[in-house]
Amino acid sequence: MTDTPIVTRLKEVRARTDVTQEQLAEAVGVTRQTIISIERGNYTPSVALALRIARHFNVSVEDIFAYEA
Numbered sequence: 291m292t293d294t295p296i297v298t299r300l301k302e303v304r305a306r307t308d309v310t311q312e313q314l315a316e317a318v319g320v321t322r323q324t325i326i327s328i329e330r331g332n333y334t335p336s337v338a339l340a341l342r343i344a345r346h347f348n349v350s351v352e353d354i355f356a357y358e359a
Contacts, residue, residue, distance in 0.1 A: 297356045301329045303347055318342040 304314060311325045318339065327333035335343065335355075344351045 295358045296331070296334045297358050298328055298331065298354060299356075300325070300343065300354055303349070303354055307347060309347075314343070314346065317346050 304311070309317075311322045311329075315322045315325045319342070320339065324333065324335075328335055340351050340355055344354055347354070
């Protein structure tokens with residue numbers, strides 16, 4: 291787990307839209323392992339990657355990622 295208090299709802303968003311980890315990874319240009327790590331909270335995506343993910347689902351970054359201090 292990272293020290294950065296980022297909460298992700300990526301898995302929930304993927305499930306609602308029937309997008310697999312592999313499909314998302316391909317669409318945003320990363321590996322499936324990166325998506326797994328983000329969903330588990332082991333990896334905090336860059337701003338650019340967070341924006342690509344949000345754009346893929348046509349939502350705001352805040353709909354998927356939140357900062358909790």
